[in-house]
Amino acid sequence: MDRMGRAPAHPDVERFDLQRVLEALVDPVRRSIITQLARSAEDIKCGDFDIPVSKSTATHHFTVLREAGLIRQHYVGTARLNTLRRAEMDEAFPGLLDAITP
Amino acid sequence: MDRMGRAPAHPDVERFDLQRVLEALVDPVRRSIITQLARSAEDIKCGDFDIPVSKSTATHHFTVLREAGLIRQHYVGTARLNTLRRAEMDEAFPGLLDAITP
């Protein structure tokens, strides 16, 4: 019955919080996810990222990134696709993504 | 004899490390220190910052900021003056300081 779990909440741009964003970006695994998204033209499935952690830990990292507003997630079948919210991040914190993306 | 404690090591620009810088900037107290420095035209004494922590904790925060390369410290009498290393930070990570300074 609880189908909400499949369409998780994404914060609105006006509610982006610098503290939350930095807490998300300070973790190397999460920053690696952001970098891989920034380099890619298309969305990336959770399982297709190159990160050295277990599935459950990966889920945790995606949750942190989503709740900070850095990524958008939507389901396609059983796969969860991830998109970088670049435009909105650039609007909220201009220059930040560029500064931390190698 | 050990006078080195009074002229602590500052990292060179080429050795700035993004991970270290973000770990320094993620703490609200440290970011507040950076903001106060960014707003001020002159250097600021350790004891003159408006931060809600004890002296020993403050020392810890200044150490973290200095070792990340964000500030430069030098003694004048018993006071320790702090300078924002803005130019060098801008060179190493363009846009970062502006993005996190409200």
Added chain:
DNA sequence: ACAGAAGTACGACGGCCGTCAAACTTCGAC
């Protein structure tokens, strides 16, 4: 020389966060 101001050093403590394994859910394919 002494007192006090300005920081530092050193433990100690508490909480948070990244990590994992195991059990579970949801969807697609056959």
Added chain:
DNA sequence: GTCGAAGTTTGACGGCCGTCGTACTTCTGT
């Protein structure tokens, strides 16, 4: 409708980090 693939949830564990008080050092002023 069963099975496997893809993620999620939950609980537990370990380590790190921010915090503080206390004791110490260094310099200034008197």
